[in-house]
Every structure is written in structure tokens, then in C-alpha cells.
Amino acid sequence: MQMLDRKKGIPFQEIQMPKFLAPKTFCLDNGLEIHIMEGGGQDLCCIDLVFEAGSKVQNKILQAGMCNALLLEGTALKQGEEIHESLDFYGAYTQLDINSDRAVVSLYTLNKYFDKVLPIFIDAIKNAIFPENEFKIMLEQKKHSFIINIEKVDFKARNAFFGTLFENHPYGASAKLEDFDQITRADVVDFHAEYYTKAAMKIYIAGMMPANAETILNQQIGDWGLRESNAICEYASLAKSDKIHIAKDGALQSAIRIGRVCFNSHHEDYHQFKFLSVVLGGYFGSRLMSNLREDKGLTYGIGTMCVHQEESGYFSISTEVKGEGTQLALQEIYKELKRLRDDLIPDDELSLVKNYVMGQILKSADGPFAQASLLKNMHIQGVGFEFYDSYQKMLDSLDAVQLQELANKYLKEEDLCEVVVGNTSF
Amino acid sequence: MINFERFELDNGLKVIVHQDKSTPIVVFNLLYDVGARDEDPSRTGLAHLFEHLMFGGSVNIANYDEVVEKSGGQNNAFTSNDITNYYITLPKENLEQAFRLESDRMLSLAFTPKSLEVQRQVVIEEFKQNYLNQPYGDLHLLLRPLAYQKHPYQWPTIGKEVSHIEKTTMEEVKAFFYKHYAPNNAILVVAGDVDVAEIKALSEKWFAPIERRDVPVRNLPKEPRQTKARKLEVERDVPVDVLYKAFHMCARTHKDFYATDLISDVLSRGNSSRLYNSLVKDQKLFSEIDAFIGGDLDEGLFYVAGKLATGVSMIQAESGIDSELEKLKSVLVEENELRKVKNKVLSAHLFSELNVLNKAMSLATSELMGDANLVNNEIAFYESVTAVEMQNVAIDIFRDENSNTLYYKAK
Numbered sequence: 001m002q003m004l005d006r007k008k009g010i011p012f013q014e015i016q017m018p019k020f021l022a023p024k025t026f027c028l029d030n031g032l033e034i035h036i037m038e039g040g041g042q043d044l045c046c047i048d049l050v051f052e053a054g055s056k057v058q059n060k061i062l063q064a065g066m067c068n069a070l071l072l073e074g075t076a077l078k079q080g081e082e083i084h085e086s087l088d089f090y091g092a093y094t095q096l097d098i099n100s101d102r103a104v105v106s107l108y109t110l111n112k113y114f115d116k117v118l119p120i121f122i123d124a125i126k127n128a129i130f131p132e133n134e135f136k137i138m139l140e141q142k143k144h145s146f147i148i149n150i151e152k153v154d155f156k157a158r159n160a161f162f163g164t165l166f167e168n169h170p171y172g173a174s175a176k177l178e179d180f181d182q183i184t185r186a187d188v189v190d191f192h193a194e195y196y197t198k199a200a201m202k203i204y205i206a207g208m209m210p211a212n213a214e215t216i217l218n219q220q221i222g223d224w225g226l227r228e229s230n231a232i233c234e235y236a237s238l239a240k241s242d243k244i245h246i247a248k249d250g251a252l253q254s255a256i257r258i259g260r261v262c263f264n265s266h267h268e269d270y271h272q273f274k275f276l277s278v279v280l281g282g283y284f285g286s287r288l289m290s291n292l293r294e295d296k297g298l299t300y301g302i303g304t305m306c307v308h309q310e311e312s313g314y315f316s317i318s319t320e321v322k323g324e325g326t327q328l329a330l331q332e333i334y335k336e337l338k339r340l341r342d343d344l345i346p347d348d349e350l351s352l353v354k355n356y357v358m359g360q361i362l363k364s365a366d367g368p369f370a371q372a373s374l375l376k377n378m379h380i381q382g383v384g385f386e387f388y389d390s391y392q393k394m395l396d397s398l399d400a401v402q403l404q405e406l407a408n409k410y411l412k413e414e415d416l417c418e419v420v421v422g423n424t425s426f
Numbered sequence: 427m428i429n430f431e432r433f434e435l436d437n438g439l440k441v442i443v444h445q446d447k448s449t450p451i452v453v454f455n456l457l458y459d460v461g462a463r464d465e466d467p468s469r470t471g472l473a474h475l476f477e478h479l480m481f482g483g484s485v486n487i488a489n490y491d492e493v494v495e496k497s498g499g500q501n502n503a504f505t506s507n508d509i510t511n512y513y514i515t516l517p518k519e520n521l522e523q524a525f526r527l528e529s530d531r532m533l534s535l536a537f538t539p540k541s542l543e544v545q546r547q548v549v550i551e552e553f554k555q556n557y558l559n560q561p562y563g564d565l566h567l568l569l570r571p572l573a574y575q576k577h578p579y580q581w582p583t584i585g586k587e588v589s590h591i592e593k594t595t596m597e598e599v600k601a602f603f604y605k606h607y608a609p610n611n612a613i614l615v616v617a618g619d620v621d622v623a624e625i626k627a628l629s630e631k632w633f634a635p636i637e638r639r640d641v642p643v644r645n646l647p648k649e650p651r652q653t654k655a656r657k658l659e660v661e662r663d664v665p666v667d668v669l670y671k672a673f674h675m676c677a678r679t680h681k682d683f684y685a686t687d688l689i690s691d692v693l694s695r696g697n698s699s700r701l702y703n704s705l706v707k708d709q710k711l712f713s714e715i716d717a718f719i720g721g722d723l724d725e726g727l728f729y730v731a732g733k734l735a736t737g738v739s740m741i742q743a744e745s746g747i748d749s750e751l752e753k754l755k756s757v758l759v760e761e762n763e764l765r766k767v768k769n770k771v772l773s774a775h776l777f778s779e780l781n782v783l784n785k786a787m788s789l790a791t792s793e794l795m796g797d798a799n800l801v802n803n804e805i806a807f808y809e810s811v812t813a814v815e816m817q818n819v820a821i822d823i824f825r826d827e828n829s830n831t832l833y834y835k836a837k
Contacts, residue, residue, distance in 0.1 A: 004631065004632070004635060006485075006486040006487075006526070006529075006530055006533070007486045007487075009493070009526075010522050010523055010526060012496050012497055012520060012523070013517070013519035013520050014519075015498040015517045015519065015520075016517070016519075018450035019450075039448070040448065040780055041448070042776060042779065042780065044773075044776055044777065044780075072697075080697070081697075081698060081703055081707075084696060084697035084698035085698040085766075087696075087698075088695075088696040088697075088698045088699075088766050088769075088770055089762075089765070089766045089769060090769065091769035091770050091772060091773030091774075092773070093773070093774075093777075108773075108777060109773075110773050110776065133707070134707075137706060137707060137710070137713070140713045140735060140736065141713045141714055144665075144666050144713045144714070144733055147665035147666065148561050148562075148664070148665055148666060151561045151663075151664070151665065152560065152561065153559070207780075251559060252554040252558055252559040253551070253554055253555055253559045283495065284491050284495075284501075285489075285491045285492060285495055293544075293548055294544060294548075295544065296544070296547075297543070297544040297545070297546070297547025297548050297550075297551070298547070298551070299548070299551055300548055300549075300551045300552040300555050300556075320551075320555050320559075321551070322547075322550075322551055322554070351496075352492065352495050352496050353495075355495060355496050355497065355498040356495045356498065358498050358517075359495075359497070359498030359499050359500055359515075359516060359517065360500065362450050362451050362498065362515075362517055363451055363500050363515050365449070365450050365451075366449050366450070366451050366515070366781055366782055366783060367448075367449065367780040367781040367782065368780060369780055369781075370781065
């Protein structure tokens with residue numbers, strides 16, 4: 001047998017965009033569109049109801065979140081216990097999620113029970129009455145989580161960061177302890193009437209379509225009252241260069257957040273800028289990870305995000321570093337930002353990150369639910385299911401000069417807000 | 427049903443191949459049969475520190491991550507008390523890169539002093555971030571040594587204390603490698619749009635030249651049967667009182683495992699479960715409560731853990747839990763309730779098969795437990811559990827003298 005040369009690398013093959021599920025759409029009697037992403041072959045499915053009921057439309061802090069969390073806790077005819085008992089009996093799972101733009105209610109079910117489970121699920125959401133007892137229990141739970149979270153440096157940093165970036169916008173609002181005494185059951189009932197009873201929503205189904213699904217969906221959802229979508233007012237913000245340092249005695253680590261308001265996926269620079277943020281801190285071998293973790297051992301992890309929001313978007317760097325290394329960490333972060341502004345990204349690194357990003361998309365295409373969730377997100381953002389058709393072309397066209405320009409446009413030190421919570425004695 | 431084929435190389439490496447044509451990625455999952463339970467009690471945390479060092483370059487390849495990233499792959503690893511598991515997911519066109527990378531790491535690491543020094547710091551920061559600088563972070567550092575006096579499950583994978591990580595030397599690191607990282611101590615699963623002949627050829631090419639190593643037979647001290655209830659009370663700077671009870675239970679491969687797991691489901695799976703309805707909703711003793719099994723391979727722990735509602739004392743809260751456990755011992759679980767938890771297990775199993783990475787990991791851990799096909803047979807084991815078996819298990823484990831109770835109080 002020929003001796004194996006382990007030192008010699010194997011040539012890398014070009015990565016192809018996976019074939020995504022092809023979404024189909026059909027309309028219910030009330031005009032509501034249902035988007036179906038069929039795949040996988042197993043007799044099960046996931047249905048997501050996406051409501052324009054995120055926290056940005058609430059009048060009071062906690063209102064939207066409490067409403068979403070209590071959607072399955074009882075109707076005039078059925079107690080929450082009964083609802084959960086039947087959903088559990090059929091082996092169904094539910095999930096409730098909320099962010100500042102939207103609330104999502106998801107149901108995972110075996111198709112053989114679809115006709116049993118869907119009516120229970122839809123009835124619960126549509127006719128939720130928010131019993132006082134359940135309201136109080138949920139509020140206590142949330143309050144407990146809150147008072148535990150405010151002990152964490154990372155949580156404090158996050159709140160201070162968004163509070164500064166989105167000073168005059170609901171995106172910057174965060175709960176305070178007294179908010180838990182202000183919210184009432186009536187607030188939640190009002191919110192439900194306004195944003196769920198008559199809803200602006202999108203519906204997605206992934207997996208295999210159950211038999212008679214169209215009929216069942218029409219029976220259950222085809223008469224749901226609909227309302228207009230919320231008006232979108234783009235958040236106009238000046239760059240913030242605040243430096244906010246909050247001391248926390250006894251903290252072994254400091255949480256750091258650095259970033260700025262930018263834009264969402266409709267902006268011409270968004271995807272290129274997002275790519276740049278991956279180079280900086282979006283993967284294990286990124287510049288920030290290589291420098292702060294792998295070279296200096298200052299942190300367990302550091303990462304960047306470039307996030308789409310309906311009315312805005314932001315870029316952030318976040319990490320928790322050893323207390324005595326806080327100043328060094330800040331210095332190195334700014335050094336890496338400067339390097340992006342001053343120098344072209346070498347070809348090798350550029351092609352590595354392109355491959356990494358492609359691989360990430362591939363991994364997100366593992367299984368019908370994962371794929372559907374990728375497509376769904378693009379559809380919700382309003383860039384369409386076909387977004388990934390042209391994505392590879394965009395990646396291929398990226399070049400170092402363009403990325404350096406973006407760094408100089410958006411990552412100037414004087415345009416970045418800095419928050420440190422923990423050791424601030426430097 | 428997860429189909430697979432299995433073969434073994436002459437050097438003892440077990441290989442399992444699962445074909446799934448629907449996914450664009452291939453999973454390369456390599457499990458080493460070594461975990462925190464195999465550590466020297468004065469060098470705890472070494473298995474996990476070692477996992478970090480595995481990314482610091484191998485004998486012929488200086489930068490592991492760079493090769494993965496250029497392949498369009500993603501990789502990660504985790505260490506538990508029982509195993510250390512490494513995986514790469516990558517486009518199938520670049521699958522051979524994974525064989526090259528992982529076989530080179532198995533052959534030998536670069537063992538550079540810089541890598542040890544940096545990863546030592548990184549792990550210490552991980553220790554601080556997750557166990558020390560976090561409300562309730564030290565909970566398992568307290569509970570494990572309370573429940574285990576002999577068995578190495580008495581420390582968590584991060585280690586007993588930071589000083590063990592600080593003191594680890596290069597010699598110890600190398601010795602650990604040659605003792606545990608060997609083809610005859612590993613299970614490789616490749617899953618995706620691949621065929622067995624191809625995987626056989628690649629395995630032979632890259633792994634067969636690595637020699638079998640002298641892996642010591644595991645001989646861990648057995649935890650003596652607990653004969654007296656143990657209690658620990660601590661005060662910390664946390665906002666809410668927390669109560670933990672841990673009971674010794676059977677090993678993962680014991681036939682009672684399935685009944686024990688279903689007991690935890692009856693108690694706390696889903697919002698219709700007993701603990702939530704009785705202790706959170708009706709009696710308002712807890713704001714949150716959970717019952718779960720640790721999932722360890724050796725004799726493990728059954729936990730009941732809750733955050734106390736405002737104004738409730740530890741004694742009240744604990745007696746609420748005790749009376750729910752008492753019920754399981756005195757009254758048979760009804761047919762409908764049993765059906766419910768079984769249905770839930772079945773559907774969770776079907777959903778988990780949607781993702782090829784899950785399937786690969788399940789195959790690897792099942793093979794470690796003796797038979798990869800357990801992944802398919804387990805549903806039948808759950809299905810066959812009876813209410814009487816559950817009652818017997820409850821009587822056996824929910825005894826006061828088998829309990830380890832932690833009162834974690836707010837200052």
C-alpha cells in the first residue's frame with residue numbers, strides 16, 4: 001500500500017447551494033395566505049402562526065410578552081389544564097415566541113392527529129380569556145426570571161446597550177422591576193383584542209401536509225378576522241458614541257457590548273455588511289475569536305451580530321471577558337475594527353469566509369423544518385422565498401475593496417457606542 | 427426507523443454508516459469513550475480541557491478550524507461525565523477533509539505549550555462565566571459531591587475547582603491522550619448522502635494505519651447504596667430560593683431506565699404534568715418546577731428542582747414535592763396518563779429523526795451502550811412499561827434515605 005502523506009492537503013471542492021423546498025401558497029376563505037414548504041416525507045408537520053404582535057406595538061412594558069405567553073391558558077369553555085392535557089395526549093408540542101416585531105405561536109404534530117389537535121390549538125389562541133390565576137402565576141415566573149437576570153453582567157449590558165441605541169424607540173425599552181406591578185390582566189385582554197382577535201398574520205406549514213389539511217385549515221382559520229398590517233416607520237438615528245461603564249462589585253467578568261444602529265435587509269449594504277461582521281466575529285476562526293480567545297485567552301467567546309429589525313437594524317459585538325483583562329479586551333476590539341478599515345481582507349481569508357457562510361446555509365438546510373425556518377425568515381422580512389436563489393451570486397461578487405469601504409462607512413470608532421458592565425476601574 | 431450499517435477496522439475503530447439522501451450535508455461524528463468520570467480526582471476538568479486542546483493543531487495539520495471552514499463545514503464538540511464527542515457537518519463534496527482532520531488528531535496532537543496555556547485561560551473563563559459569575563452557577567458543584575461520595579460523578583465536567591485546571595501539566599495532557607484517544611476507544615458515525623463502500627474505503631485509508639492503543643479497562647469505584655438522607659443548606663447572593671432534591675437511580679442500560687424516565691415525564695413533561703398543576707398552579711408553592719433524569723451512563727440521579735414562590739418556606743415547598751412523590755408510590759398511574767406520556771415520547775422520537783445530526787449522535791451513543799440499533803428499539807421499551815413497574819421504581823428511589831436535598835437560599 002502506498003504510504004499516506006498526511007501533510008499534503010486535499011483540494012477543496014466548490015460548494016453548491018442546496019436545492020431548497022419549493023414553497024406553495026394557497027388562500028383561505030378570508031383571504032389569508034398559507035405558505036407550505038413540503039418535505040421530509042415523515043408524517044408530521046409544524047405550523048407557525050406569525051402575528052404582528054411584537055413588543056413594539058404595546059402600550060405598556062410586558063403587555064405583548066404576557067399576552068403571548070398566556071395564549072394557551074384557557075378559554076371561556078376550557079381551562080388551560082384541559083387544553084394542555086389534550087395537546088399532550090396527542091403528543092403535540094407547542095412553542096410561544098416573541099420579539100420586538102412579531103409574536104409566533106407554533107404547533108408540532110403528527111399528521112394522524114392533525115384534525116384533533118388543530119381545532120384545540122386554534123380555539124385556544126383565538127378565544128383566549130387570560131384567567132386571573134394563570135396571569136398571576138405567569139407574572140410571578142417572569143418576575144423571578146427578571147430578578148435573576150438583572151444579576152448577570154451580560155443582561156445589564158444588553159439593556160444599557162439597546163436603551164442607548166434606540167433611545168426614542170420601543171426597540172430600546174426594557175423592563176424594570178416596577179413594571180411587574182403595573183401590568184394587569186385587563187392590559188393583556190386589550191392587547192389580545194387588538195392584535196390577535198383581529199390579526200395581521202402570516203401562516204407557514206413545514207413537513208408533510210396532512211390529509212384534508214386545506215379543508216381543516218379553512219374550517220378553523222378561514223373565518224379569522226383580519227386587520228391591516230402595522231405601519232412601518234423607519235427609525236432614524238444619529239450615530240451614538242456614548243461610553244457607558246457600569247461597575248459591578250465582585251463581578252469576576254466584565255460584559256462588553258459595542259455597536260451601532262444600522263439598517264435592515266432591505267438596505268443595499270445589508271448583506272455585504274453582514275458578511276463583514278462574520279469576518280470580524282461571526283465564526284470560530286474569526287478575527288475577534290482568534291485574537292481575544294485563541295491568542296490571549298481573555299474570554300470563552302466573543303461574537304458579532306448584524307440583525308434585521310422591521311424598522312431598523314443593528315450591529316453589535318458582545319463578549320464576557322476576565323475582569324482584569326477588560327481594558328486589554330477593549331483595546332484589541334478597537335484594533336481589529338481599525339484593521340478592517342485600514343487593510344484589505346486577504347484573498348485567502350475572504351474565500352474561507354465565503355465557504356464558511358455557504359456551509360452555514362447548507363447546515364441550515366438539514367431537514368425540512370430547518371429549511372422552512374430559513375425560508376420563512378426571509379419571507380417575513382419581506383425579501384421573498386427566492387432570496388437564496390441569488391445569494392451565491394452576491395457572495396461571489398464580494399470583494400475586499402468593497403468590504404473595506406463598508407468598514408470605513410459603518411465601523412468608525414466615533415460612531416460606535418460602548419457599554420461595559422463589571423470591572424470599570426481602568 | 428434509522429437504517430445503518432456497521433463495520434469494524436482491524437485496529438478496533440467501530441464505524442457506523444447511515445444513509446439519508448434528503449440532506450445536503452454529511453455528518454462526521456466521532457465519539458471517544460472518555461469523560462470526566464475517567465479523571466484523576468486531583469486533576470478534574472482534564473477531559474474537558476483536553477477537548478479544547480484538540481483544536482490546537484494536530485501532528486501534521488497546524489490549523490484544524492481553517493480546514494473545516496474552507497470545506498464549508500461547521501464543527502463542535504462537547505464533553506460530558508461519560509463521553510467526549512466531536513462532530514463536523516460539511517458538504518459531501520468535501521467529506522474526505524473530515525477523515526484527514528480527525529484521523530490526524532487521533533494519530534497525535536501538536537501539543538504546543540502555547541495552546542495549553544491559552545486553552546487553560548479560556549477554560550478558566552468558561553468556569554467563571556458559567557459556574558462562578560452566574561446566579562446559581564455553583565449549584566452542581568455543591569450537589570454532585572453531596573450525592574456521590576465514591577463515584578467520579580461527584581464532580582462536573584468543568585472540574586471541581588479552578589486550581590485543578592491551573593495545575594495541569596503537558597505531561598499529564600499527553601498521558602491522557604495516549605490512554606484514551608485510540609481507534610479502539612472510539613465510534614465513528616458518518617451520516618448523509620453517502621454509501622457504505624465509499625465510507626469503508628475512506629476509513630481504511632485514513633484510520634486503519636493508526637495503531638491500536640493500550641486503553642485501560644474502566645474500573646470506577648461503585649457508589650455505595652445511600653443509607654441516610656443528606657442535606658445541605660447554603661446562602662448566596664441570589665434573588666430567589668431554590669430547592670433541589672436528587673435521588674440515586676439506575677444506570678442508562680438498566681431495564682428500569684425507561685420506567686424511571688416516564689416517571690419524570692408524568693411529573694413534569696408539558697404543562698399538563700403533575701408538578702406544574704399541583705405545586706405551581708394550585709398550591710402556588712413554586713414559580714417553576716421540574717423533574718428530570720441526568721441521563722448518565724452509570725447509576726445516575728433523578729432530580730426534582732424548583733424555584734420557590736415568594737413567601738413560601740423551604741419546609742412547605744419540600745413537603746409539597748414529597749407528597750407528589752408519595753402519590754407515585756401509593757397510587758398506580760392511570761391508563762390515560764400513561765398513554766399520554768408514551769405518546770409524547772413517541773412523537774419526540776419521530777421529530778428528532780428530522781435532522782441528520784441528531785440521528786448521527788443517537789447512533790453513536792446507542793452503539794456505546796452496546797448496540798446502535800437501540801436507537802430504533804427504545805420506543806418499544808418505552809411502550810412496554812407498565813404502571814406497576816413505574817410504581818415499583820418510585821418505591822425504590824423516592825426513599826428519604828436515598829435523597830440528597832439542597833436548600834439554596836437567597837441571602
